Amino acid sequence: MDTHPSSQQPDIQDLQQQEIHLRDYIRLIFKRKTTVLTFLFITFFLVVIKTYTTTPLYTASTQVLIEKNYGSSNIERGSVYTSWDPDFLSTQFELIRSTNVTRRVVKQLKLDTTYRHFFFTEEQEGLFSFLSTFKEGTKEFIKGLLSSENEEQGIKSGAYAGLPVSSEPRTDADIIASIIGANLSIKPVVNTKTVIISYSDKNPAMASMVTNAIIQAYMDEILEIKLATSSYSLQWMTSKAAEERKKLEDSERALQKYMRDNDLVTVENKLAVYPQRLGEFSSQLSKAQAEQKEYESLYAQIKNLGENYKHIETISVFAKNTVLQNLREKVFTAEQKLKDLSKKYGYKHPVMINAKAEHALLLKEKKFEIERIIESTRNAYEMAQSRESNLKQLLASTKNEMLNINERFTQYSIMKREVDMNRVLYDALTSSIKTANVTEQSQDVKVWVIRKADLPEAPSKPNKKRSLTLGLILGVFGGIGLAFFIEYLDNTVKDGKDIEQRFGLTILGTVEEIQEKGTNIETFLRDQPLSPLAENYRLIRSALLLSSPDHPPRSILLTSMSPKEGKTVTTCNLARVLAQNDKKVLIIDCDMRRPRTHSLFNLPNSNGLSNYLAGNTTKGLIRHIPGEPISLITSGTIPPNPAELLQSNRMQQLMKEMLKIYDFVLLDSPPVQRVTDSLTLGTLVDGVVVVTRSGKTTYDMLESGLKKMFDLRTPILGIVLNGLVKSKKDSGYYGYYEYYNKE
Known part of the structure; x- marks a missing residue:
């Protein structure tokens, strides 16, 4: 841990700063105690009146x-469900x-x-x-x-007729x-x-x-809200159900009429049969086409052979014919019989003739059978062609019928869906009406009285103790807040610490406001040289003599921001304390616009600085103050151009000559904010002392005046804060000077 003193110094400074701030707040409250107490009294008084005049409740x-x-x-809902x-x-x-x-x-x-x-x-x-x-x-x-406005604008009175306007x-x-x-x-x-x-x-x-x-x-x-809501819901649902019932009946009638007009009684069965028939017809057509091709080929082969029955018999249909096979066998047997008989008999023998006739008959039968088969094949071929054509027609007709039935079934499905939808909606409304009738008398909110209201024994309002306590607290804190608010709005100079923090200038000292009645600050220092007020000016003198590092300033200009800030009185009292160490002090009244120094010492002002600077006189310029070790050059006759006279070479020459004679030369000049005389004289002296008055000089005025001096590089020795009350005299470091002087 670092125990070096410097490491703890910031914390100590922070504590000291907080303590100083708290003391400042307390001083501010005591300073504005009249405001605080007045607000407290008024607030508490109003609360008391309100409390004791309010009717008890x-x-x-x-x-x-x-x-x-x-x-x-x-x-x-049909289930138990709760929601937050x-x-x-x-x-x-x-x-x-x-x-x-x-x-x-x-x-x-x-x-x-x-x-x-x-x-x-x-x-x-x-x-x-x-x-x-x-x-x-x-x-x-x-x-x-x-x-009247409506009449001017041409609005007809009947435009708003019938609107409900209550004027009861x-x-x-x-x-x-x-x-x-x-x-x-x-x-x-x-x-x-x-x-x-x-x-x-x-x-x-x-x-x-x-x-x-x-x-x-x-x-x-x-x-009643529940009943009104349920009644309205039932009324609406009943009316809606009647509408939906009518829609359902109309749609059912339309569906029945459509089915009757389009013979759709067995439309669903027909839709099942037509695809089956279409498949059978397609299969039969394929077989008929194959059979027709077969007969066509066979018949073409027979036609190509013509009457060559010998080759015709080689065709499979002829070769496999049993009748023709029997006839061929009989013919073969008859031929063998002829061969055998020809060996025994001649051609003209009856047996031979019978045998030949039998053989010829068999050949004729054989030919007839072949021709019959040929004709049968042709007929079969023609029948296959006819069957193929018929099947094609049946298939096309079946397709057309199927397309037609599909179109009618589509419209049938649309109308049936509408019927089903109307029926579902009607059933839902009917179910909702039944449910609403069941729940109509039930409440949506449960209310139980846990504790009934008893007869109150004591009034609840006003609570006198609480009201008076709150009134007292409100009065105290409200008064303090008002005091801080007034202090915040007060932009005047209050103490030296604020001036130092704002402008970085030295506070030479403060001067108390004399509270005793019948006293005059203009003669108070002369009459009571050991008073605390005299001590204030001694502190200013000490700070002034130490304000310059090389040597104490000998020519000093005293000015202020505005009139009536104590500039002239401060000049005279400062001259008195400077002369207490056997020093020769001269006061030059440079305020040739509103001179006042001569009146403080009861001296005439007929001949003075203005006369000297104008070259009218050089004699009797310096006057010695009776009973006091100080001298005075009055302002003289008020000239029309004071600024030009103060800028003349004679003024500079006068300053040089006076500094040869006197140890200190104090110049009382006009306020900075009014004229430029003080700014002109600031270049002729070792330093300027600015006199301010607590509660009168504002920070805006002080900032503006100091800026003018800073712009001309006027040497400012410090500021004297005048008109302070006793409670603030010891604040800041200048209070330390007073404490040190008392020691």
């Missing part, structure tokens, strides 16, 4: 459990405060008739009557203005309902679903009665 409270009822909603609603309680609170609820209370308790005197006094009735009259008069006046005054029931709403308080109990409902009234019995009635009115209101 009695508050009755009831505790109620309010939660959402999920029973009826579960019937609609952050706005539920807030909505219920607004409903309790609503005008409908308070009007129910008024009607239920007959507050506007039986208990009307609890809410209206003669003065209040007069006030309400006046307000009603004023309201009516205002409405009539505005109505007249609007009607408020009834007693409305006024009492608004009073109840204004005095009603609703507070939720933390971490629970319960709320505390309170009502305040001048009469404790009325407070208790209204509080309990509020709960009943609230329950009636939420039940």
